[in-house]
Amino acid sequence: MAKIRIKDIAEQAGVSVGTVDRVLHNRGEVAEETKNKILEIAKVNNYQPNLIARALTSKKRCVFASLLPTPTEEDIFWKRPLVGISEAAAELEQFHLKVENFFFEHYNEQDFIKQTEAILELNPSGVVFSPILSKESSEFCQKLDQRGIPYVFIESKLDKSNYLAYVGSDGFHGGRVAANLVDFGVPENGDILIINLAKNLENVLHLNQRTQGFLSYFMDKGKNQGLKISIEIPKSDPEIIQEKLDSVLKKNKNIKAIFITGSKVYKIAKYLISNELSNIILVGFDPIEQNIKYLNQGTINFLIGQHPYQQGFKAVRKLFEYVLLNNELTKDEFLPVDIINQESIKLYEA
Amino acid sequence: MAKIRIKDIAEQAGVSVGTVDRVLHNRGEVAEETKNKILEIAKVNNYQPNLIARALTSKKRCVFASLLPTPTEEDIFWKRPLVGISEAAAELEQFHLKVENFFFEHYNEQDFIKQTEAILELNPSGVVFSPILSKESSEFCQKLDQRGIPYVFIESKLDKSNYLAYVGSDGFHGGRVAANLVDFGVPENGDILIINLAKNLENVLHLNQRTQGFLSYFMDKGKNQGLKISIEIPKSDPEIIQEKLDSVLKKNKNIKAIFITGSKVYKIAKYLISNELSNIILVGFDPIEQNIKYLNQGTINFLIGQHPYQQGFKAVRKLFEYVLLNNELTKDEFLPVDIINQESIKLYEA
DNA sequence: CTGAAAGCGCTTACAG
DNA sequence: CTGAAAGCGCTTACAG
Numbered sequence A, B: 001m002a003k004i005r006i007k008d009i010a011e012q013a014g015v016s017v018g019t020v021d022r023v024l025h026n027r028g029e030v031a032e033e034t035k036n037k038i039l040e041i042a043k044v045n046n047y048q049p050n051l052i053a054r055a056l057t058s059k060k061r062c063v064f065a066s067l068l069p070t071p072t073e074e075d076i077f078w079k080r081p082l083v084g085i086s087e088a089a090a091e092l093e094q095f096h097l098k099v100e101n102f103f104f105e106h107y108n109e110q111d112f113i114k115q116t117e118a119i120l121e122l123n124p125s126g127v128v129f130s131p132i133l134s135k136e137s138s139e140f141c142q143k144l145d146q147r148g149i150p151y152v153f154i155e156s157k158l159d160k161s162n163y164l165a166y167v168g169s170d171g172f173h174g175g176r177v178a179a180n181l182v183d184f185g186v187p188e189n190g191d192i193l194i195i196n197l198a199k200n201l202e203n204v205l206h207l208n209q210r211t212q213g214f215l216s217y218f219m220d221k222g223k224n225q226g227l228k229i230s231i232e233i234p235k236s237d238p239e240i241i242q243e244k245l246d247s248v249l250k251k252n253k254n255i256k257a258i259f260i261t262g263s264k265v266y267k268i269a270k271y272l273i274s275n276e277l278s279n280i281i282l283v284g285f286d287p288i289e290q291n292i293k294y295l296n297q298g299t300i301n302f303l304i305g306q307h308p309y310q311q312g313f314k315a316v317r318k319l320f321e322y323v324l325l326n327n328e329l330t331k332d333e334f335l336p337v338d339i340i341n342q343e344s345i346k347l348y349e350a
Numbered sequence C, D: 001c002t003g004a005a006a007g008c009g010c011t012t013a014c015a016g
Helices: A006-013 A017-024 A032-044 A051-057 A076-095 A109-122 A134-147 A171-185 A205-220 A238-251 A265-274 A289-297 A308-323 B006-013 B017-024 B032-044 B051-057 B076-095 B109-122 B134-147 B171-185 B205-220 B238-251 B265-274 B289-297 B308-323
Strands: A062-069 A097-104 A126-129 A151-154 A165-168 A191-197 A228-233 A255-260 A281-285 A302-305 A332-334 A338-340 B062-069 B097-104 B126-129 B151-154 B165-168 B191-197 B228-233 B255-260 B281-285 B302-305 B332-334 B338-340
Touching: A006 A017, A006 A032, A017 A032, A051 A076, A051 B051, A062 A076, A062 A109, A062 A308, A076 A097, A076 A308, A097 A109, A109 A134, A126 A134, A126 A308, A151 A308, A165 A308, A171 A205, A171 A255, A171 A281, A171 A302, A171 B171, A191 A205, A191 A265, A205 A228, A228 A238, A238 A265, A255 A265, A265 A281, A265 A289, A289 A302, A338 B338, B006 B017, B006 B032, B017 B032, B051 B076, B062 B076, B062 B109, B062 B308, B076 B097, B076 B308, B097 B109, B109 B134, B126 B134, B126 B308, B151 B308, B165 B308, B171 B205, B171 B255, B171 B281, B171 B302, B191 B205, B191 B265, B205 B228, B228 B238, B238 B265, B255 B265, B265 B281, B265 B289, B289 B302
Parallel strands: A062 A097, A062 A126, A126 A151, A151 A165, A165 A332, A191 A228, A191 A255, A255 A281, A281 A302, B062 B097, B062 B126, B126 B151, B151 B165, B165 B332, B191 B228, B191 B255, B255 B281, B281 B302
Antiparallel strands: A302 A338, B302 B338
16 A cells, blocks of 8 residues: 555545644644544555655654663763663654753652653653652652653653553563572572662662562572572661671671672672672672673672663654654563673673 | 755855756766865865755665575574664665665575675675675675675674675674683583584684684683683584584593584584583573573573674664765674573573 | 756645 | 645756
8 A cells, every 4th residue: 555645635535735734733723524534534544644754844843851860970870871862862863853861869859859840841742761769750650641741661660650661671580680690600509698789679679579580580490509598788888788798698608699689789899809708609780880890800700781772772762653653662671681791791882 | 053955055156956966966967167166065064965855855766785694494593683684774764775685595605606696786885794605705895896885794704805894793702701601600620622513614704713712711811720622513413413522522521511603502402412411511602593492491501692683783774874874984893792591581682 | 067946745834 | 714835955857
């Protein structure tokens, strides 16, 4: 079936192209009857606007917003999705699409709320963000829902919200991949320590899911028979880590591997080095600068990456496809997970 | 600086847009003087054609060619780059770009030559191919050079040729990544066997590079102190593998890990299983169907992937950027390598 | 050798 | 509520 144009619809409906355009864009001022007729013809013929022509002529600029933690010394991790977002935006610029980036201080609820207000003020056609602060995020979702603004999650998601799509890894899956790695290297009778390092554990769903995935692996199939000890360290100051780990490792002399559910692996690596425990296998998430340092030294054995670049890139693409193209989308797009070792890091670029 | 249009150039040069278009497209029939003036103005103002407008109006269709081994039962590996090529082509279709895919029977020189002739016949604006047959490929390169047709390599490259760009992994790097993996799992005193499985070893550069990379790792830094034994098996029939491995393993009782430099890992996995040697660590390349089967069974411990999809995708993009956009390109784009284990394979999609 | 004009498919005022 | 016309930046015959 040849592509149908606005002109063709106009002819079939016995009206002018201006009228067709008005109904297609809901610009009102069209008789109900004419409107239905046009909509019907468009539907039957599967009308798809020619974006090239639209881009050439339209002055309208569509804006999306992104909201991510500020990439800081502690969280450079957030740089990569930003690059993905920007590159997707650059590609879509020809279609008059723009992305405005907002940032909030990681784990700072007040700042997060402030930024969400700024976004609502902007009234974008779509939003990309990471609901790492679940309570505040779900309130934000409600407001977006009210205004009919679609939103795409990256990094983690809020299942009970009305999100358009999610692009990111599956925490459970990431935990299992890590478990498989640990299981390959650890002696069968060695014990394994799981550490959750986060300010506010309830708010960081994905760390929990990773723990679950990790444990589930050993319930299903792991060959390791040792204990699986799970601890939480709410603050990550060196002294607190020192104190907590000293006590755990004293009680448990047989720990041969440590799995960190988040990206602050380097803090544990530091501890292991200063306590001459570098022979313990150490696996965690995200090739951020500090982690790479210890990976290169051999203290960290594997890092698990989550295609942060792709997350940002694809999230913007999804918004584009939904808003401009009216395409159907895969709601949950689970990206594969990367296993990174001392050698593969050299060319890693997420 | 605001974007300059053909119309602006025409005004500045005191001619019509038709004339400007003629010189910009080398359609001749323009006085030398006028031509130079226009070229000068275009250059000074850094004229960039508006591709959107061009696409809307132009009837010209630009065609690229790809040449890859036919994806067969043995080599499904070649499916993924093809998907990448097709998806890049789909995205660029709006700019009237088309890619025609040619296939040759893997390792069949005659068929390869036949296909290259068909491509020259088509006279495309660019070619994407993999020079796995080095002799025939370099002859093809020469012919392309003569005709001024740019070509992009994927998977491996011919350094002495005049290629536009290369997109793929670095064999040496892949070998090192594998070595790091083996080194993590193998006992310090275990011996390691390296197997090259290929019809014609001279023609498959990358297998050699991987061996070199693998060995270099242990020269630099590996903790493993065992022997590194390298063998070649020119034919991969089960009986030949059986015979060869029986003899090697009989002579060497201490082999704890095997590294396969190519993608026929599954053939070795079969051997290990039927000889009850599954406890030997097995690492090789490419998540093709047969390999995945043994990865899931646990006979293969790790597979190394090479982003085949990205290779195809990016190769087409490069051609597009060079031919249509006149952009400068990174000549050698080394893609990162993927480490795949039993768990990560579940979401792997290259 | 060169220019004027039509057209790609859509959007945008403007007039009625 | 609706239509006719101009315009986005480029390409393509066609006329001279």
